[in-house]
Amino acid sequence: MLPSDATGPASPAAADDPGVDAPLATAAESDAARRARAALAGVAPEPGAAKPDPILTAAGIRRAFGGIVAVDVERVEVQRGSITALIGPNGAGKTTFFNLLTGFDKPDTGTWSFDGKDMAGVAPHRMAARGMVRTFQLTKSLTKLPVIENMKLGATGQKGEKWWNGLIPGTWKQQEAEIEARADQLLQRFKLDHMRDEYAGALSGGQRKLLEMARALMTDPTLVMLDEPMAGVNPALKQSLNAHVKGLRDEGMTVLFVEHDMDMVHDISDWVIVMAEGRVIAEGTPDDISSNPAVIDAYLGMHQGRSLLEDL
């Protein structure tokens, strides 16, 4: 068990539940966090702001479903090594934007690049090999596979995934053992090791969120895109998930996540992008955002901003 100051004020609640203590002993502020915040300190808090070292750049992305323009993003950059939150009321287009960036949906117009490489037209299954992985708002745990098999599925470049190798266990057994070891480490980190051999269908909703995140990490990504990782997760587990997300940044990954819980956004993100009605209406540090009148307006109409207003 970690000292309670490591996880902030909510950790006493977390400590009641042995399954949810924080995974990494992050000090109040890690080096990675300091670096990310310092890099973003000079960035103007306005929509489309250029970042010093963007890992992801999107321009002119537009997607309409019939009459509804779900996404109309002029420009968005995501700073490498940061935790960036994407917020906005229901129906703002966040999930659609995720789908477009990861190739699960095609924009009507627009270009985007990841790590300097053009990504338009790249099939979704090629994203993982390039270091981009996403999770889904509606959890997609493969319920009829054991937890450990869910995890091993995530590893890329598996020899045994070619059928002719699959026939000859000798060709893939060793790699499989390495993958399994890595999967076990991640499971331990996400406190799922006791569920290792259970079917994923036996996990609770929150555990499935954890599993999906851990499985995504098996692809060894540089950019992790999480669509509402905290939805339906109890407060104690949220605290632990928070720490996991911070841990990803500390390991050098970039995180882009969608979230409605403003407390969490405030707690872990280095930068916040606000969408409403398909557009980016504001950007800035969490503090900039909680005092931005445009954001309050957008949320007020949708009565989503309870905790945002509390911050004022």
Added chain:
Amino acid sequence: MDIGAVLETAILQFIGFNACYYAIAAIGLNVQFGYAGLLNFGQAGFMAAGAYGLGQTVQIFEISLWWGLLIGIGYATFLGLLMGVPTLRLRSDYLAIVTIASAEIVRLVVRSVKFRGQFGGTDGLTGFARAYQQVGVDLGLDLAGQYGFWIFTFSGRNLWNLIVGWTLVAIFGTIVWLLMRSPWGRVLKAIREDEDAVRSLGKNVYSYKMQALILGGVIGSFAGMMLALGNATVQPDNFSRDLTFFVLTGLVLGGVAKVTGSIVGPMLFWFIYSFLDSFLRQLIDKPVRIGDFTLIQSTDVGVVVFMIMGVLLVLLMVYRPQGLFGNRKEMAFEGR
């Protein structure tokens, strides 16, 4: 009533030639339907591809029978591509529609007058199995002789079919068993549950589905080849929709996504079918009448057997949806 004779017939069907080529077809169908979740309702089409590939060699192309293995595999692969290319990107229902239609098209083409010169029309193809039987003779079997013990006596010809057939079952069963324990099989099982999740983890779902469709189809084509060799003839009407659905019934009976299920299921299918058939035939040797209304007579038995099998299948689905060998725990997470 001679229950001994009824059981004897049923037991012989349990291990017989029908069960054997059904099992091969079901092993293939299991790759598609059981593991990858592909609704292939056209396994009969793949079986026809194999059978005609063999049948054409001697009679049409005038080449050695053994080229037929390659031709049959080639036809099945081509058929798989034909079905898969337009549908595997779409929702799974489309594959179901296309496969059932394709298998019918195959059957109608091979029995058509127009292609009589290629496929022999309704007469089918014959005269190709000699080289196959010769192998049995070379191995010391007397094709006309009698072999076996107790109730298990077979003609040499029959025994040879059973040896080759069950060897193929063992080979394909082992191949599928190995594949499904490999990472390749893991990807297939994952696709069955959620394609998008698999895609997000960097797997080319379309390619895997195509591989599964073709692999299952090629295994199915061997079932057709076996049927052709065993009967020493290829008849277009052997490959009707009934065949597909009987194979599917056998698979479901045994339990999908289990190699043992795909083998024992078809065996049980033939056991039950033949048991009911000979049982009812003995029972209803003269018409059963209520007043002057004929309830049932011996000519109805064929239909009644299938009605009873249908009811049994419904009961199975209600009380043991995972089939006899399926995994109950896996089923418990259906629809969550």
